[in-house]
Amino acid sequence: MxxxxxxxxxxxxxxxxxxxxxxxxxxxxxxxxxxxxxxxxxxxxxxxxxxxxxxxxxxxxxxxxxxxxxxxxxxxxxxxxxxxxxxxxxxxxxxxxxxxxxxxxxxxxxxxxxxxxxxxxxxxxxxxxxxxxxxxxxxxxxxxxxxxxxxxxxxxxxxxxTRVSSDLSSCGPAFLSYLFERMISAAVSTTEITEEKATQLLTDMVIGVGKLFEEKTYTLDTLKKKVMVKGGVTGVGIQILEDELGEVFEHLFKATQMKFVEDHKEVDPQYSIKPSS
Ligand SMILES: NC(=O)C1=CN([C@@H]2O[C@H](COP(=O)(O)OP(=O)(O)OC[C@H]3O[C@@H](n4cnc5c(N)ncnc54)[C@H](OP(=O)(O)O)[C@@H]3O)[C@@H](O)[C@H]2O)C=CC1
Ligand SMILES: O=C(O)[C@@H]1CCC=N1
Incomplete structure (x- = not known):
């Protein structure tokens, strides 16, 4: 071919x-x-x-x-x-x-x-x-x-x-990389760990999590529950995420959707068919 x-x-x-x-x-x-x-x-x-x-x-x-x-x-x-x-x-x-x-x-x-x-x-x-x-x-x-x-x-x-699917699948790797960078810099600024060691640990963890999902060992929810031992430290961290993440992802998807509308405004005049939505 x-x-x-x-x-x-x-x-x-x-x-x-x-x-x-x-x-x-x-x-x-x-x-x-x-x-x-x-x-x-x-x-x-x-x-x-x-x-x-x-x-x-x-x-x-x-x-x-x-x-x-x-x-x-x-x-x-x-x-x-x-x-x-x-x-x-x-x-x-x-x-x-x-x-x-x-x-x-x-x-x-x-x-x-x-x-x-x-x-x-x-x-x-x-x-x-x-x-x-x-x-x-x-x-x-x-x-x-x-x-x-x-x-x-x-x-x-x-x-x-289209937009949200591409946000998850194609923009997702960049969004996650940004979040991982933020995790690393926070770990470095609040503790004694070096950036090199924090990067190594996070990278190894991400690869391992990917493999667990690939092997279908866990779903997102069962993995979370498995790590969140009752009364343990993970739960304390998850609580902070629940309290402080707010509507960041809702805002993200709304912003990319707005950018999509702007992109269409630029592209559509080139074509005889205009999108209905
Ligand atoms: N980056 C990503 O992760 C993803 C990107 N996309 C989409 O893919 C598209 C391309 O993105 P990306 O590859 O990152 O962009 P790049 O700028 O890296 O690549 C675009 C390429 O097109 C070439 N080009 C421009 N005009 C012409 C032409 N008339 N004839 C031949 N070649 C031409 C450019 O040449 P020159 O070397 O002269 O600049 C350049 O090499 C975008 O629309 C993007 O939305 C989709 C999914 C993921
Ligand atoms: O056209 C798109 O949706 C993709 C996502 C990343 C860059 N361009």
């Missing part, structure tokens, strides 16, 4: 490297481009066989399944530029949240899907968020789902829950 990738920044590179790592796609099956071409060329030096072409249009000429991994506002001009070489049997896959699949299909002669990845897909784990356009046949849905299974757990999501 030839796979095209337009844009080899963080996510384009992550998808290429993850598909190669999972052995789902061989380097020689990739046709890629990037605005700064040297970035795509350095990937082809790393993985012998990747074909680098000079433009998005050339990618559409060489591949039928194409991941577009550029920022939201760059997608429409790119599709217009390649318009005369896009055919009915292409599949266009966008990886960004503020463009709906029906908006993509409205400016294409072919099916479109949206696949929002997460940095954790680099370890061939985590979810990818999958939404199919109306033109996607069962065959297209099955083959894209199978491809994504090689690097992730593909979860089909409705448009209405």
């Amino acid at each position: 030839t796979i095209g990738v337009i844009g080899t920044g963080n996510m384009g590179t992550l998808l290429i490297e993850s598909f190669i790592r999972s052995k789902a796609i061989q380097p020689s099956e990739f046709v890629i481009t990037n605005r700064t071409l040297s970035k795509a060329e350095s990937l082809s030096k790393k993985y012998e066989g990747i074909q680098v072409v000079p433009s998005a249009k050339s990618v559409f000429k060489e591949a039928k399944t194409i991941f577009i991994c550029v920022k939201p506002l760059s997608i429409y001009p790119l599709l217009k530029e390649a318009n005369d070489v896009i055919e009915h049997n292409h599949l266009v896959i966008s990886i960004t949240s503020p463009i709906r699949v029906e908006q993509l299909e409205s400016s294409l002669p072919c099916p479109a899907a949206r696949v929002i990845p997460s940095i954790v897909n680099q370890t061939l784990s985590g979810s990818t968020l999958l939404t199919f356009g109306e033109r996607c046949t069962e065959e297209v849905k099955t083959s894209l789902t199978q491809l994504l299974q090689s690097i992730s757990n593909p979860i089909e999501i409705e448009e209405e829950i």
